[in-house]
Amino acid sequence: MALKKGDFVEVEYTGRIKDTDEVFDTTDENLAKEIGIHSMKMIYGPVVVCLGQAQIIKGLDDELIGKETGKSYKIELPPEKAFGKKDAKLFKVVPYSAFKKHKIEPEQGMQVNIDGMLGIIRRATGGRCMVDFNHPLAGKTLVYDIKINKIVTDDARKIKSFFELELNVADVDVKIEEGAAKITLKKEIPKKAQDMITKKLTELVPSVKKIEFLKEKK
Numbered sequence: 001m002a003l004k005k006g007d008f009v010e011v012e013y014t015g016r017i018k019d020t021d022e023v024f025d026t027t028d029e030n031l032a033k034e035i036g037i038h039s040m041k042m043i044y045g046p047v048v049v050c051l052g053q054a055q056i057i058k059g060l061d062d063e064l065i066g067k068e069t070g071k072s073y074k075i076e077l078p079p080e081k082a083f084g085k086k087d088a089k090l091f092k093v094v095p096y097s098a099f100k101k102h103k104i105e106p107e108q109g110m111q112v113n114i115d116g117m118l119g120i121i122r123r124a125t126g127g128r129c130m131v132d133f134n135h136p137l138a139g140k141t142l143v144y145d146i147k148i149n150k151i152v153t154d155d156a157r158k159i160k161s162f163f164e165l166e167l168n169v170a171d172v173d174v175k176i177e178e179g180a181a182k183i184t185l186k187k188e189i190p191k192k193a194q195d196m197i198t199k200k201l202t203e204l205v206p207s208v209k210k211i212e213f214l215k216e217k218k
Contacts, residue, residue, distance in 0.1 A: 001068060002068055003064055003065055003067050003068070003151070004065060005051050006051060006204075008048055008157075009051060009069070009149075009152065010047070010152055011027075011046065011064075011146055011147065011149060012046050012146070012147045012149065013026070013027055014031065015142055016144075017142060017143075019140070019141070027046065028044070043164050046149055047164070048152050048157060048160075048161035050162070050204055052065075053204070055166065057077070057083075059077040059081030060144055064148070068148070069148050069149070069150050070149070072145070072147040073144075073145075073147075074144070075144045076143050076144075077142045079139050079141060082141070083142075084134075084135065086134050086138050090133040091132055091133070092114075092119070092131050093129070093130060094128065094130075094131050095129075096127050099112070099129070106124045106129050109121065114133075118133070119132055120136065155176050155205050155207055155208055156174040159181060159201055160172055160174055162197075171185070171216075172184065176208065179208060180208070180212065181201075183212070183213050185213065186215075186216050188213075198211045
């Protein structure tokens with residue numbers, strides 16, 4: 001079955017930098033551990049994404065439209081369809097003193113946070129550092145090996161996937177009866193956030209008309 005915008009699909013993927021074959025992202029937990037990029041903050045295994053919602057990199061999202069379930073694909077994304085080309089305006093000269101006041105000894109290749117912006121020191125000489133604030137994958141051609149398992153039709157699974165991808169929350173229980181969803185979370189979330197989530201979910205899952213948020217009982 002060909003995929004279209006708005007479909008919830010279960011996928012597995014591994015992303016590599018074309019020039020070096022370096023893996024920068026994967027849903028395979030064993031592979032992540034093997035190559036040293038495993039993160040406790042990540043949710044591994046097959047993931048469910050809603051196409052057209054930028055829950056994965058846009059170029060990959062766009063390429064999945066029209067693809068078929070039950071098949072595997074190798075998708076190559078040039079920089080303009082991935083994280084963009086390098087922007088010379090995002091290379092900034094930062095004096096050593098800016099690092100010293102935070103007790104940081106700047107070195108080439110170090111990742112730093114300057115005024116809330118993440119960057120990588122490309123050169124550190126003469127009392128000044130050249131810091132690259134481009135995305136680490138900017139200017140790179142990426143290659144994704146992706147397997148499209150199936151289209152997801154279960155509304156509870158769709159809602160769980162939203163919490164996993166959009167909010168990075170895995171511990172969520174969803175029960176749906178007659179168009180009403182009860183979402184149980186470990187932590188209570190503010191009313192404003194509840195309203196925003198409700199608006200988004202009722203757009204993505206039209207069969208759900210009402211959402212109630214509950215806090216898990218200890």
